[in-house]
Amino acid sequence: MSLTLNLLLNGIALGSLIFLIAVGLSLIFGLMGVLNFAHGAIFIWGSYAGLAAFNASGSFLIGIIAGTVAGIVIGWVMERLFIRPFYGNHVAQILLTLGLMIVLTEGLKYFWGPNLLGFDKPAALTGVVDVLSDPFPIYRIFMIGIGLLVLVGVHLLLSRTRYGIIIRAGVQDPEMVQALGINVRRVFSLVFALGAGLAAFGGVIAGPSFGSITPDLGMANQLNAFIVIVIGGIGNFPGAALGSLLIGIVQTFMAFYLPDVAVAVSVAMMALVLIWKPEGILSVRR
Amino acid sequence: MTLLQVENIQTYIDQFHILQGVNLAVEAGRVTVILGRNGAGKTTTLRSIMGLTPPRAGRVVFDGRDIQGMQAHTIARLGIGYVPEDQGIFKDLTVEENMKLAIRKADTATQERQEFALELFPDLKIAWKRKGGNLSGGQKQMLSIARAFVNDNKLLLIDEPSKGLAPIVVEKVMAAILELKKRTTIVLVEQNFIMASGVGDDVYILDDGHTVYQGTMADIRGDEELKKKYLGIAI
Numbered sequence: 001m002s003l004t005l006n007l008l009l010n011g012i013a014l015g016s017l018i019f020l021i022a023v024g025l026s027l028i029f030g031l032m033g034v035l036n037f038a039h040g041a042i043f044i045w046g047s048y049a050g051l052a053a054f055n056a057s058g059s060f061l062i063g064i065i066a067g068t069v070a071g072i073v074i075g076w077v078m079e080r081l082f083i084r085p086f087y088g089n090h091v092a093q094i095l096l097t098l099g100l101m102i103v104l105t106e107g108l109k110y111f112w113g114p115n116l117l118g119f120d121k122p123a124a125l126t127g128v129v130d131v132l133s134d135p136f137p138i139y140r141i142f143m144i145g146i147g148l149l150v151l152v153g154v155h156l157l158l159s160r161t162r163y164g165i166i167i168r169a170g171v172q173d174p175e176m177v178q179a180l181g182i183n184v185r186r187v188f189s190l191v192f193a194l195g196a197g198l199a200a201f202g203g204v205i206a207g208p209s210f211g212s213i214t215p216d217l218g219m220a221n222q223l224n225a226f227i228v229i230v231i232g233g234i235g236n237f238p239g240a241a242l243g244s245l246l247i248g249i250v251q252t253f254m255a256f257y258l259p260d261v262a263v264a265v266s267v268a269m270m271a272l273v274l275i276w277k278p279e280g281i282l283s284v285r286r
Numbered sequence: 287m288t289l290l291q292v293e294n295i296q297t298y299i300d301q302f303h304i305l306q307g308v309n310l311a312v313e314a315g316r317v318t319v320i321l322g323r324n325g326a327g328k329t330t331t332l333r334s335i336m337g338l339t340p341p342r343a344g345r346v347v348f349d350g351r352d353i354q355g356m357q358a359h360t361i362a363r364l365g366i367g368y369v370p371e372d373q374g375i376f377k378d379l380t381v382e383e384n385m386k387l388a389i390r391k392a393d394t395a396t397q398e399r400q401e402f403a404l405e406l407f408p409d410l411k412i413a414w415k416r417k418g419g420n421l422s423g424g425q426k427q428m429l430s431i432a433r434a435f436v437n438d439n440k441l442l443l444i445d446e447p448s449k450g451l452a453p454i455v456v457e458k459v460m461a462a463i464l465e466l467k468k469r470t471t472i473v474l475v476e477q478n479f480i481m482a483s484g485v486g487d488d489v490y491i492l493d494d495g496h497t498v499y500q501g502t503m504a505d506i507r508g509d510e511e512l513k514k515k516y517l518g519i520a521i
Contacts, residue, residue, distance in 0.1 A: 179359075
């Protein structure tokens with residue numbers, strides 16, 4: 001396998017991971033106008049909760065379920081208690097979610113300590129397989145598969161179900177959805193919990209690929225998700241998928257060839273999109 | 287029978303006191319037209335009834351229930367369909383999805399109403415799989431009316447359906463409203479008096495956030511003084 005193909009596959013694996021964080025963030029921002037700065041903290045809470053359950057049960061699947069449920073519960077409680085009173089007040093939301101990010105991150109340090117915690121791969125996903133006669137980690141292939149599964153799952157949810165139609169309509173005009181007799185607030189809660197659950201799910205999947213986790217990893221991964229939702233367009237699901245893939249691949253190549261400027265290039269891409277296509281790369285002007 | 291009673295509502299948008307005493311009594315089975323100049327408070331009156339811009343004082347009674355303070359989705363479910371001034375079409379949803387979203391109960395009566403609406407507006411059948419953002423202004427208006435009618439709504443609130451449309455399309459929309467009138471009660475906000483006079487039974491004129499006239503369409507047709515004073519028209 002050529003170096004380029006190897007980097008490309010690694011980039012797709014990283015893109016899958018970024019997508020899991022970005023898709024929820026994008027839907028939450030698009031539908032509810034809430035810029036959730038605590039999204040990365042939920043991601044890393046999923047990682048820790050998943051690791052604890054994985055260690056206790058020995059089953060990675062139970063770890064995934066536990067981490068995802070932790071994210072859903074945190075998201076649901078957060079929306080009901082803290083976000084709901086501040087819909088429409090963006091300054092309050094930013095301050096509030098920044099505060100929640102700090103509280104959630106410090107909470108992890110309180111329960112698990114500030115140091116690195118090892119997160120081993122499950123035995124079944126350890127090792128390498130041959131891809132075009134060269135070894136490639138099984139876990140990265142698993143990550144790509146998970147990314148594809150979530151992509152298809154969210155696509156089917158948004159395109160084939162009534163809830164999906166409500167979410168897509170709500171992203172465009174929540175007031176009109178309300179005027180059609182649909183309780184948009186209930187949909188808001190559901191999407192917030194779903195987005196948080198997806199981030200936490202991503203946290204569990206990411207853990208073994210990081211090898212070890214710390215509470216501060218949430219913020220670092222959140223930055224990529226914010227870049228993606230700007231590049232893809234707010235609330236634009238295909239945009240989030242394409243943006244994640246793009247950032248994952250670009251960052252992997254840059255990390256290999258020009259590691260010192262890898263993050264700067266992503267931020268520069270975001271800035272270019274903001275200048276030339278502020279509604280996202282897939283937006284169509286009408 | 288009075289289906290909708292609006293009593294002295296006071297509505298604010300931010301610090302601005304927009305409605306300062308609007309009164310309406312909408313009789314079932316009739317078309318009540320709200321007339322008035324730009325900025326008179328017509329759109330805010332419909333939004334206040336719908337609960338989208340809730341009044342701070344006054345009373346709104348629909349079908350015997352005080353709906354003042356209820357959320358918009360609850361008010362809609364009581365049987366009020368709303369066609370906003372900007373049509374409120376979801377641009378990334380197809381015509382079919384826009385209709386699906388509106389349907390609250392998928393029964394045969396709803397199916398029959400949908401078929402009736404599509405007979406009224408055959409353009410929608412042709413554009414069934416087209417996205418809302420790709421529709422013409424007239425098609426958007428037709429879809430908005432069809433969407434409000436498809437449920438078993440006792441009352442339709444229609445805000446300026448002629449706005450921005452070509453005269454030939456306005457005629458089509460008005461013909462459809464005349465058909466809908468046989469099946470439901472309508473409150474129609476309109477600036478185009480000639481158009482409104484063709485479909486309306488009762489008339490309210492708003493001026494500067496107040497109800498300043500109440501009567502029948504027949505009365506106002508012959509009252510040149512009134513039309514000149516509040517509507518700025520002389521025919």
